[in-house]
Amino acid sequence: MNCLPPASAPQESATAMEGDQQRHSPAEIGRIWKTVSWAGLLGTIYGIICMTGAPRVKFLTDLKATAFDFGLIAGLCSFAIAFQAVGSLLNSHLRRRKVPWMIITIAHRLLFAGVLVAAFVLPQGHTQMAVIISVIFVHDALAQTSVPMWLSWMTDLIPERAMGRYWARRQRFITILSIGAMLAIAFYFNWYEKAGQVQLGFLILGTIGIVLGVTDILLFVAVPEPSRSDVKGAGVLHSLAEPLCDRNYRPFLVYMSYWHFAIFVSAPFFGLFMIENLGYSVMTYQLLNVVGAVGVVLTSNFWGVLCDLCGYRPVLVVLSLGKAITPLAFMLAPKYDPVGIPFLVIMFFLDGICNSGCALATQGAMLKFGPRHNRAAYVAAANLLAVGIAAGISPMLAGPMIDAVNKRVQIDVGWYSLNGFHLAFFLSFLLRLGSIYLAAKIHEPGCLSVGAMWAQVRARNSLRTIGMVNRLHATSRETQRLRIIDGLTELRHPLAIGELISALEDESRRVRASAADALGWIGTSDATRPLARALSDSGSGIQPKAALALGRIGGMESLKALLANLVHEDPAALGETIDALGELGDGAAIVPLICLFHETNNEALRNRIATALGRLSSMNSVDEVMDALGDERKFTRPAPAMG
Numbered sequence: 001m002n003c004l005p006p007a008s009a010p011q012e013s014a015t016a017m018e019g020d021q022q023r024h025s026p027a028e029i030g031r032i033w034k035t036v037s038w039a040g041l042l043g044t045i046y047g048i049i050c051m052t053g054a055p056r057v058k059f060l061t062d063l064k065a066t067a068f069d070f071g072l073i074a075g076l077c078s079f080a081i082a083f084q085a086v087g088s089l090l091n092s093h094l095r096r097r098k099v100p101w102m103i104i105t106i107a108h109r110l111l112f113a114g115v116l117v118a119a120f121v122l123p124q125g126h127t128q129m130a131v132i133i134s135v136i137f138v139h140d141a142l143a144q145t146s147v148p149m150w151l152s153w154m155t156d157l158i159p160e161r162a163m164g165r166y167w168a169r170r171q172r173f174i175t176i177l178s179i180g181a182m183l184a185i186a187f188y189f190n191w192y193e194k195a196g197q198v199q200l201g202f203l204i205l206g207t208i209g210i211v212l213g214v215t216d217i218l219l220f221v222a223v224p225e226p227s228r229s230d231v232k233g234a235g236v237l238h239s240l241a242e243p244l245c246d247r248n249y250r251p252f253l254v255y256m257s258y259w260h261f262a263i264f265v266s267a268p269f270f271g272l273f274m275i276e277n278l279g280y281s282v283m284t285y286q287l288l289n290v291v292g293a294v295g296v297v298l299t300s301n302f303w304g305v306l307c308d309l310c311g312y313r314p315v316l317v318v319l320s321l322g323k324a325i326t327p328l329a330f331m332l333a334p335k336y337d338p339v340g341i342p343f344l345v346i347m348f349f350l351d352g353i354c355n356s357g358c359a360l361a362t363q364g365a366m367l368k369f370g371p372r373h374n375r376a377a378y379v380a381a382a383n384l385l386a387v388g389i390a391a392g393i394s395p396m397l398a399g400p401m402i403d404a405v406n407k408r409v410q411i412d413v414g415w416y417s418l419n420g421f422h423l424a425f426f427l428s429f430l431l432r433l434g435s436i437y438l439a440a441k442i443h444e445p446g447c448l449s450v451g452a453m454w455a456q457v458r459a460r461n462s463l464r465t466i467g468m469v470n471r472l473h474a475t476s477r478e479t480q481r482l483r484i485i486d487g488l489t490e491l492r493h494p495l496a497i498g499e500l501i502s503a504l505e506d507e508s509r510r511v512r513a514s515a516a517d518a519l520g521w522i523g524t525s526d527a528t529r530p531l532a533r534a535l536s537d538s539g540s541g542i543q544p545k546a547a548l549a550l551g552r553i554g555g556m557e558s559l560k561a562l563l564a565n566l567v568h569e570d571p572a573a574l575g576e577t578i579d580a581l582g583e584l585g586d587g588a589a590i591v592p593l594i595c596l597f598h599e600t601n602n603e604a605l606r607n608r609i610a611t612a613l614g615r616l617s618s619m620n621s622v623d624e625v626m627d628a629l630g631d632e633r634k635f636t637r638p639a640p641a642m643g
Helices: 009-018 026-052 054-062 067-093 098-111 113-121 126-157 160-194 198-222 236-245 250-264 267-277 282-310 312-332 337-369 372-408 420-440 450-458 462-474 478-491 494-503 509-522 525-536 543-553 556-567 571-584 587-599 603-616 622-628
Strands: 411-413 416-418
Touching: 026 054, 026 126, 026 160, 026 198, 054 067, 054 160, 054 198, 054 267, 054 282, 067 126, 067 267, 067 372, 098 113, 098 126, 098 198, 113 126, 113 198, 126 337, 126 372, 160 198, 160 282, 160 337, 160 462, 160 494, 236 250, 236 372, 250 267, 250 312, 250 337, 250 372, 250 420, 267 282, 267 372, 267 420, 282 312, 282 337, 282 450, 282 462, 282 494, 312 337, 312 420, 312 450, 337 372, 372 420, 450 462, 462 478, 462 494, 478 494, 478 509, 494 509, 494 525, 509 525, 509 543, 525 543, 525 556, 543 556, 543 571, 556 571, 556 587, 571 587, 571 603, 587 603
Parallel strands: none
Antiparallel strands: 411 416
């Protein structure tokens, strides 16, 4: 009699569970990601020099830029995010994103030369500053046009379940090496600042930045682009309307918009405040940024693991509170250097820790929450509303307010000179506190609560587990991976689950088998579906281990996967499946096992079936089970396992 499920069932189920299949092996992705990371390093150095670093702040102040000008630059650069809508439209029509992205981004990098030319060709004054601000706006508009294409491309390259760890690995690598670049820039520019040659120093520095920025883009020639089947060619309004109409995505849009508004009431003015109000040199400012970068380096891997395994919502709730402290710390920074500088060193380090997690959590959430067919539009909508509009309006309001207050009010109290900067920082502090509530409202099914995440973090061996997980993610050597997996098996911490699931697809069968064994010992239900897929895949080579692991984990999903595998022809895999069903102790396995007993002529399998049936029934020996197989009604009473 044939009571067993159809052979196709497990394969279809596993495929449905897994979703989009990975196009490259983990080892191939690792090699590709190294190129992406090196390119990102060059792009980051370009950004430090030409977009965000202290030398540009000093360069613009040397050209007589005011707080109003800095607020206008920040506002217009935020409004440039609207061009992500253009990039999203292009992305929805392009089957190949690589070449258009490279052309647009190279043009963006070369355009910064216009800022350098304007500083030396045009006479200093309002016209010169207007030209510089205009060039910066177009420069940023081109950059934002390219963002949806690049993110869509990169997201197609890396597996979703390990997204946080891949981005964390890249962020940590870039930040470690960019610290050296920041130090070199600080010492280099300090010489020109002391010599009164700020503009000449920035001209040379900016030229170097442009060369590095273009080289960054050229490295992507070696990065493959996965084929696309999701090109629909929808109109830009339709594409952007979809995320706005998505009830599950809207809470994230609200959070992002409010949070960026609160952040940018103060963030664009921190550098100006330190140079003008506290009297710090560009070198001091740059070295403080290095301290922040150290915080990023030390915690990138930590936040990447938490994002992947706990979810983005609890991470954002915690970090929203952490980021609220930053403007408050600037308010409390005294002008007395022996106290103020050590105070800001601590603040920059803590802010770097928060920035590390914020970058990973917000980017990961944008990429995860949007559907693949329209992911670029979801990213564009979030950036347009948050960075483009909200973060554009707030500095344009705060800048004139700071200028107006500074002209009328300055209260000297001990080490402090209270003025418009302090008012903006206080308002930003209050606004940032409100983002905690909105972060808690983000829709993310399956994520942990803040309390549950905290319990994971403070559990024994959590930091050790995270360190081992990141080493496992970073290495491709079989012996090292096996040794790390053995260590994770001993620790049995649930924070290791995500990377162990990824290891089920390793090129080495030994690594795959070791990962399956570790997942069984850790025993969380999150591993059930990947193990079921490995069990149903005849090419995995680890079916016995997968069956054994599912038996240890237990639960209905494990039972379904094991029952579906009773049609397997491999005696080793089938034997482990039978044993696992006996370990599970669920009476639902009795009838399928009886069917298999009558259909097989393999005596070893028949004995294992009898043992399993004994565990599932009230019988106390294999001989009793064998005798009872002539009267199957005796197996209707599940009982405690024998043996």
